[in-house]
Amino acid sequence: MIELKHVSKSYTAGVDALKDINLTINDGEIFGIIGQSGAGKSTLIRCINMLERPTSGEVIINGKDMTKLSTSELRAERRHIGMIFQHFNLLSSRTVYENIAFPLELYGTPKEEQKKKITDILELVGLTEYKDKYPSQLSGGQKQRVGIARAIVSDPDILLSDEATSALDPETVKSILNLLKDINRKLHITIIMITHQMEVIKSIADRVAIIEHGHIIEQSSVLDLFTSPKTETARNFIGSVSSNTLPEGLKNYHIHDERENADDHIMMRLSFRGDVANEPIIAKLARDYNLEVSILYGTVDFIQGVSFGKLIIDVSGSDSNITAAFNHLHSLPIESEVLGYVSGNI
The missing domain is CATH 3.30.70.260 (ACT domain)
Structure with missing residues (x-):
């Protein structure tokens, strides 16, 4: 379970990126966080894995408050958290296989164990025949599959997705979301989706929180959000995929x-x-x-x-x-x- 209790994040310029965030994300669910650019959603996800340290509040993952861990303890806990990015962040000089192997190398995983893990993950993400290709030889969807494979090869409990589909065409978005649902089901990984696309939330999430100006202004099941939105912001997001307007x-x-x-x-x-x-x-x-x-x-x-x-x-x-x-x-x-x-x- 992931719990955020009264999490706030301020920067030295006097900008309050997050303001008293309270969230509970259950094990094994797909949780969406949606907001417009600048709403604070990327800061929020970076506070979960402590790439950004909150100014105040608690980030509790499986009973441990991440804000109170030492550097070495935090490094060990991060092994249980994978992350995928909008722009893939692949190493251009490494093959698909070598990109996926990178985190295992950092953790000192033996070569034979690496080979088995990578072979299984390549099959799961549908890239077995591409293992010797370089990122420049791949499509956007294939690059994101490599990013997903790299994020889950270390057997994390949690997968963070920061706008992972926003740079892809609609058909590729569907295939990536189907892959993430498959991973969630087969590997029982908790997935947190940061996005500004309501179609993504509708397609994949179990529950959703809407963030605006650093505040969580609404949270519910996705079905409740679509059938009974409480805020104008929620209604506007829903209107992008399910219009309420008259003909x-x-x-x-x-x-x-x-x-x-x-x-x-x-x-x-x-x-x-x-x-x-x-x-x-x-x-x-x-x-x-x-x-x-x-x-x-x-x-x-x-x-x-x-x-x-x-x-x-x-x-x-x-x-x-x-x-x-x-x-x-x-x-x-x-x-x-x-x-x-x-x-x-x-």
Whole structure:
């Protein structure tokens, strides 16, 4: 288990990069930390392996406070933490095999043990036939596979990923994320993903924390984040992969905050998940509560095998029926939000 307790990091120029960070990351999970450039996420991940020493607070890994270890003790603990980078950081004069061997050489691992470990890792990352090639002969995705192999060849408990997919094309990103999920499952390695890409979080993470201006402003399961975001920043990130906006043809309609006329329609957003996503919610509202309901926008998607959906609907009917229908919606595992009122029929 990884625990960050009241971690802060300040620099001599008076810049507060991290402010009172509190996180718990469970063994074996894939934990995402997302934020815009300059939010503090790279500083945070470097505090976990103590490449950056926090100004205050505790970084506890498997019961040991990393901030209190001596230099030699810290060096020994870092053997259990692998790291992969955005720009690969490979040694250009070494082959794929030799790049992967590098940390084993530093730890004094015997040659025969090195050979077995590297052979197994090459097979796991799909690079067996590339073992004698140099980085200049590899694609970006292949280079990142070498970086991943080098990071896990020493059998770490934790793998830190600092924007490891942001320099890759979308198809390669998918293959690298699939590889990381495979590594997490087969080797039971805890993975911490630092990223500004919501698609990465959606594809791979179990839980996620959003960092902004050095603060953790929201944290939850990825499914909860998508179906019930608490902050505007979270909604903006989600909007990058799952739009909440109205279709272009409806953007010209004037939506007002208050009802101006008795016949105004209500425009609202519904977010739902699991079994509810497969239920005839709209048909039930229209049938049981005598409402006119029009679907203006809708999506159904999946996160980790669980379906979730969003609808933007236009609702009209008597006030009493609308109130009864809304009470019904509130009894279901559905998030509902009134966006405003629209005059007349859309």
